[in-house]
Amino acid sequence: MAALHGHGVAVTVLLVVAALVLLMQCDAAETTCAGEVPARPRPETVSIVDFGGVGDGRTVNTWAFHKAVYHIQHQRRRGGTTLLVPAGTWLTGSFNLTSHMTLFLARGAVLKATQDTRSWPLVEPLPSYGRGRELPGARYTSFIHGDGLRDVVITGDKGIIDGQGDVWWNMWRQRTLQHTRPNLLEFMHSSGIHISNIVLKNSPFWNIHPVYCDNVVITNMMIIAPHDSPNTDGVDPDSSTNVCIEDSYISTGDDLVAIKSGWDEYGIAYGRPSSGITIRRVRGSSPFSGIAIGSEASGGVSNVLVEDCNIFNSGYGIHIKTNVGRGGYIRNITVNNVRMNNIRNGLRIAGDVGDHPDEHFSQLALPTVDAVSIKNVWGVNVQQPGSLEGIRNSPFTRICLSNVKLFGWRNAAWKCRDVHGAALGVQPGPCAELTTSLSSGFCSY
Ligand SMILES: *[C@@H]1O[C@H](CO)[C@@H](O)[C@H](O)[C@H]1NC(C)=O
Numbered sequence: 001m002a003a004l005h006g007h008g009v010a011v012t013v014l015l016v017v018a019a020l021v022l023l024m025q026c027d028a029a030e031t032t033c034a035g036e037v038p039a040r041p042r043p044e045t046v047s048i049v050d051f052g053g054v055g056d057g058r059t060v061n062t063w064a065f066h067k068a069v070y071h072i073q074h075q076r077r078r079g080g081t082t083l084l085v086p087a088g089t090w091l092t093g094s095f096n097l098t099s100h101m102t103l104f105l106a107r108g109a110v111l112k113a114t115q116d117t118r119s120w121p122l123v124e125p126l127p128s129y130g131r132g133r134e135l136p137g138a139r140y141t142s143f144i145h146g147d148g149l150r151d152v153v154i155t156g157d158k159g160i161i162d163g164q165g166d167v168w169w170n171m172w173r174q175r176t177l178q179h180t181r182p183n184l185l186e187f188m189h190s191s192g193i194h195i196s197n198i199v200l201k202n203s204p205f206w207n208i209h210p211v212y213c214d215n216v217v218i219t220n221m222m223i224i225a226p227h228d229s230p231n232t233d234g235v236d237p238d239s240s241t242n243v244c245i246e247d248s249y250i251s252t253g254d255d256l257v258a259i260k261s262g263w264d265e266y267g268i269a270y271g272r273p274s275s276g277i278t279i280r281r282v283r284g285s286s287p288f289s290g291i292a293i294g295s296e297a298s299g300g301v302s303n304v305l306v307e308d309c310n311i312f313n314s315g316y317g318i319h320i321k322t323n324v325g326r327g328g329y330i331r332n333i334t335v336n337n338v339r340m341n342n343i344r345n346g347l348r349i350a351g352d353v354g355d356h357p358d359e360h361f362s363q364l365a366l367p368t369v370d371a372v373s374i375k376n377v378w379g380v381n382v383q384q385p386g387s388l389e390g391i392r393n394s395p396f397t398r399i400c401l402s403n404v405k406l407f408g409w410r411n412a413a414w415k416c417r418d419v420h421g422a423a424l425g426v427q428p429g430p431c432a433e434l435t436t437s438l439s440s441g442f443c444s445y
């Protein structure tokens, strides 16, 4: 009788757990950024074939893409136009998009970047960086580029954009690059950008770079590049507001997501922050960071929410990085419900990383890091729980670790200096700099 009774309790517990899981899933499904940009159906569809495109993997289709975009731009069809790329392999040089268009990659469509680097036009460096990120002066334009656009959708039925980045990676390795490498997708000064349901692979440099943008949604993406490919960041929201990245798998050679806002004196002068950034249900691995903020954050970064992410086989789980000379601020950052497995360093907030654009940065331009709340993090196989190492004359403030459990190496301990905050339910035990006090208003369970 007792055994039966025990069995009944077990079943009840199971049912309750199952109901809770279901409830949580429903909750998650409702929390989505898809509504931020209305995805409109377009009244007109044209195909790249209509403009002379040939999807045989050998023909260079740059001119066909330019003609197609020119057609969409000048016809100004009310409600916009879809440019369909059917199944096939479409080799092309870089091209611009225009407003009110959808680039649709059908199932089996591969948009392949040419490897003839001489055919990649150069563009001005970004004002908030003062120079190319890698080398002084101009930079190569991105493979697919948009400047000053509204209402642009890049989507499809699991079509692929292949940057064929190995020629660029090799030039970087051999130090023969002349200019900063191209991003795969870049939007500047644009709003209402929606990128979904496609695969990005082998980007020459960063994969998706919205810079000076507002209202950007990136959802249901797969972004892949080898772990040894240099600087192939997944998504880098940069001096942009209201950016939502969700339901994506990212595995690349550098940070999966890195929020930025300009570099040292150039970023300070340009003064355009990143704010209102949501990262949800992103999973993947990187030799560097899962989710990063910085190190170029000179225009300020605030109001960031990272939720329900899964980081594995990576260097750092959550990585906030800045440096003297950056100026700016990193403020009101919330990380909630993150799982980690096989991570070198679970959590790192560092005030001494990254390089400088030139020698003109100011030693007085101290960044501030304030109100960073890391909650409900569960990690296994974590070598080092983390380090929180602030700047002597600008210590990190209101850093909250709550219910953070990082298991792994025996005797691994937190490293802290120049940091103030609180820790509740942290394993291994937090460092003394974080006072474990329930009365800290900014930090709770
Ligand atoms: C693409 O846009 C850039 C501005 O962002 C412009 O300089 C360039 O000429 C455009 N290229 C084409 C082919 O229209």
Ligand SMILES: *[C@@H]1O[C@H](CO)[C@@H](O)[C@H](O)[C@H]1NC(C)=O
Pocket: 302, 303, 304, 305, 332, 334
């Ligand atoms: C902090 O950021 C969150 C988004 O993560 C936002 O909802 C909230 O209003 C921000 N709080 C303040 C005080 O700005």
